[in-house]
Amino acid sequence: MKKLIPWSQAYFVSNEKYHLNNAFNSTWISGGLYIKKFENEFCKYIKSNFAITVNNGTSAIHLVYLALNLKKGDEIIIPSFGYLAAANLALQMGLKPVFADVDQNTFCIDVNSIKKKITKKTKLIVAINTYGNVCELKPIIKLAKSKKINVLEDSAESLGSKYYNKNSGTIADIGTFSFQATKTVTTGEGGIVVTKKKNKFKNLLNLYRNHGIKTKRYMHLVPGHNFRLTNLQAAIGYTQLKNFNKIYKSRVKSYNLYKKLLINEKGIKLQQFNHNVKPLVWTMAIVLDKKFYGSRDIIIKKMLKKKIETRNGFYSTNRLSIFKKFHSKDLKNSDYLSKQVICLPLFNGINNFQIKYIVKSLLSLRKS
Numbered sequence: 001m002k003k004l005i006p007w008s009q010a011y012f013v014s015n016e017k018y019h020l021n022n023a024f025n026s027t028w029i030s031g032g033l034y035i036k037k038f039e040n041e042f043c044k045y046i047k048s049n050f051a052i053t054v055n056n057g058t059s060a061i062h063l064v065y066l067a068l069n070l071k072k073g074d075e076i077i078i079p080s081f082g083y084l085a086a087a088n089l090a091l092q093m094g095l096k097p098v099f100a101d102v103d104q105n106t107f108c109i110d111v112n113s114i115k116k117k118i119t120k121k122t123k124l125i126v127a128i129n130t131y132g133n134v135c136e137l138k139p140i141i142k143l144a145k146s147k148k149i150n151v152l153e154d155s156a157e158s159l160g161s162k163y164y165n166k167n168s169g170t171i172a173d174i175g176t177f178s179f180q181a182t183k184t185v186t187t188g189e190g191g192i193v194v195t196k197k198k199n200k201f202k203n204l205l206n207l208y209r210n211h212g213i214k215t216k217r218y219m220h221l222v223p224g225h226n227f228r229l230t231n232l233q234a235a236i237g238y239t240q241l242k243n244f245n246k247i248y249k250s251r252v253k254s255y256n257l258y259k260k261l262l263i264n265e266k267g268i269k270l271q272q273f274n275h276n277v278k279p280l281v282w283t284m285a286i287v288l289d290k291k292f293y294g295s296r297d298i299i300i301k302k303m304l305k306k307k308i309e310t311r312n313g314f315y316s317t318n319r320l321s322i323f324k325k326f327h328s329k330d331l332k333n334s335d336y337l338s339k340q341v342i343c344l345p346l347f348n349g350i351n352n353f354q355i356k357y358i359v360k361s362l363l364s365l366r367k368s
């Protein structure tokens, strides 16, 4: 392989440039018509009755925290293995992150661990739909309802995945997505919040996204932020969503090939999906065992020598000093996965030849 195979690569599916030019030529480069078009298209695709764009996936979560009126000292349950935007924001806002363990097979938050962590101060459960999976949400939502706690589905990595035939991000009270460059649909940077509870959240989400201003200029009704996406970005996202079937097919094809080549290989375990989940994977996440020489991090270096960029899984919160106050001994699966997971390249447009080369290279590093 002469050229590096990147772990991820932005891929333009169709006439993004045409719509980007339209937005540019309109001179509406901050707000503009593409914002609503993108939001409408998103609602149509994931079958939600409300969506509001923001400037990234972290802002989407932040906006939800503000709309939920979370206050200093409130507790939020978050998985200890996953992308930790929700946990970082909790620290920033003076909320208390309480970490629950994940399932060792699905990498998603485990309802039994959540049960042990709920207290009277719990205000929110964040279910992160990691790597294209969807959490086992039914028991989580049932539990949350019984305690009058909201559930946020952080679906930044699972656009296009389904749970009991419903779209990821639309199952719980409120869902968030990211459109950062590595994501399944990208606008460079960007995000969106969706909710089926339009009446409850629409006004607050609009207010906090836009400086707390409703209609009257300079009249700040709440201490809001500027979380707005630009019209230029929305034009790109709109085009990608219009062509989502191409993205979907390409990812399914790539995943199926990986699966075929890896499923029976010793020393490798694929991320598992429950029978009720139809995933659209974001990355090809696998767990390595002792059959591989050295640690996972050495494998990453060796793969790079073969011109393949891979990524380690997330660090569990127990391994991060910023969460020291919240470390806990009962996060064993997260701690294990954080040492053993490696993510292989999977992006819109990766080809079969590249996938076969990646698998061959990985297997060559295994003990015979």
Ligand SMILES: Cc1ncc(COP(=O)(O)O)c(C=O)c1O
Pocket: 056, 057, 058, 059, 082, 083, 085, 086, 128, 129, 154, 155, 156, 157, 178, 179, 180, 189, 190, 191
């Ligand atoms: C699960 C998850 N949540 C939140 C984020 C944050 O999104 P962004 O990078 O767009 O702020 C990411 C992204 O990288 C993510 O993977």
